[in-house]
Amino acid sequence: xxxxxxxxxxxxxxxxxxxxxxxxxxxxxxxxxxxxxxxxxxxxxxxxxxxxxxxxxxxxxxxxxxxxxxxxxxxxxxxxxxxxxxxxxxxxxxxxxxxxxxxxxxxxxxxxxxxxxxxxxxxxxxxxxxxxxxxxxxxxxxxxxxxxxxxxxxxxxxxxxxxxxxxxxxxxxxxxxxxxxxxxxxxxxxxxxxxxxxxxxxxxxxxxxxxxxxxxxxxxxxxxxxxxxxxxxxxx
Numbered sequence: 001x002x003x004x005x006x007x008x009x010x011x012x013x014x015x016x017x018x019x020x021x022x023x024x025x026x027x028x029x030x031x032x033x034x035x036x037x038x039x040x041x042x043x044x045x046x047x048x049x050x051x052x053x054x055x056x057x058x059x060x061x062x063x064x065x066x067x068x069x070x071x072x073x074x075x076x077x078x079x080x081x082x083x084x085x086x087x088x089x090x091x092x093x094x095x096x097x098x099x100x101x102x103x104x105x106x107x108x109x110x111x112x113x114x115x116x117x118x119x120x121x122x123x124x125x126x127x128x129x130x131x132x133x134x135x136x137x138x139x140x141x142x143x144x145x146x147x148x149x150x151x152x153x154x155x156x157x158x159x160x161x162x163x164x165x166x167x168x169x170x171x172x173x174x175x176x177x178x179x180x181x182x183x184x185x186x187x188x189x190x191x192x193x194x195x196x197x198x199x200x201x202x203x204x205x206x207x208x209x210x211x212x213x214x215x216x217x218x219x220x221x222x223x224x225x226x227x228x229x230x231x232x233x234x235x236x
Contacts, residue, residue, distance in 0.1 A: 004053055005068055008045060012076055015041050024075065030110050033073040042076045046083035054084060059091045063099060070107035078107070082116035089124040096125055097132050101139070101147075108146045111182055115153050122154040126164075133167045140174040148175060149186035159190055162197025169205055176209060181216050188220025195224050206233050 012035045021036025037045075054062055066084060069077040081103075100122050108114050126132050133155075140151035151171050155164050168190050175187040195202040206213065206221050210233060213221075222233045 002065060002068065004049060004065060008049055008069075008077075008080065009072075011045050012037050012042070012074070015045070027112070028110050032075055032110055034075045037076050039079065042079045043083060046080040049080075050084055050087060055087065059088055062088065067103065067107075070103055073107070073109070075110065075113060078113040079116055082113075082121060085117070085121040086124055089128065092125050092128055094129050094132060097122075097129075097135050100125065101135070104139075104147055104150050105142075105144055108150070111149065111185075114146050114149050115156075118150045118154040119156050122150065123157045126154060127158055130164075133164060136167070137170060137174060140171050145180045145183055148178060148180070148183045151175070152183075152186040152190040155190055156193050159193035160196055162194065165194055165198050165201060168194050169201075172205070176213060176217075178214075181214075184214045184217040185220055188217035191217075191221035192223050195221065199225055199229070203229050203233065 015037045016035040018036060020038050021034060024032060024034045024036060054065065057065075062084065066081040069081050100117075104114070104117070104122075108117065126136070136151040136154055139147045142148055142151075152168075152175060155168055155171070158164050159168055172187045172191055175183055178184060178187075191202050191205070202221060203225060206218060210218055218233065222230045225233070
């Protein structure tokens with residue numbers, strides 16, 4: 001096994017505490033694997049190894065390290081991957097979408113892993129190559145609920161600037177009646193972020209679909225809207 005991986009795992013084990021581990025388990029409905037290390041400490045460890053060793057490696061070797069970390073199933077190790085990958089965005093290529101899709105499909109199994117990886121790593125790739133947004137619409141039809149959530153949350157960062165509105169609406173259409181609350185929250189969150197710059201368009205979308213849109217998604221979507229608009233949207 002790679003020495004960097006061994007050393008990182010030693011540090012994570014050394015930094016773990018039972019109180020943090022217990023709090024991790026309260027945050028998730030799913031069974032999760034974790035050491036019990038505070039997120040700030042995980043970030044510090046990730047940055048330390050990136051600066052001292054990982055940044056000097058070729059992209060392929062870094063991706064190999066990332067996959068090795070993801071394979072462990074430890075949430076903190078997935079967070080390290082999410083910390084490292086955005087540093088490579090200048091080197092991202094279109095074909096990397098296939099690697100990221102594989103990682104999500106095989107290794108992502110809770111909302112924190114999904115969001116931390118997709119918000120920035122996948123989001124950065126989509127912003128660099130906007131034509132890849134079509135892949136997200138394919139993910140939205142996946143049988144894997146985390147792929148479906150990923151299709152929405154990968155656009156969160158550009159949505160805050162009002163970008164990809166049409167695509168966000170398309171993805172929301174595909175996910176509209178999804179029975180999984182993690183997916184409902186995912187596309188509701190995407191609509192919420194789009195509403196920062198496109199309030200009218202998102203409000204019109206909600207009003208058009210509110211009779212069938214799950215209330216969880218609706219509440220997320222209207223969270224940032226003006227009070228009078230929120231009240232109209234909430235009327236059954």
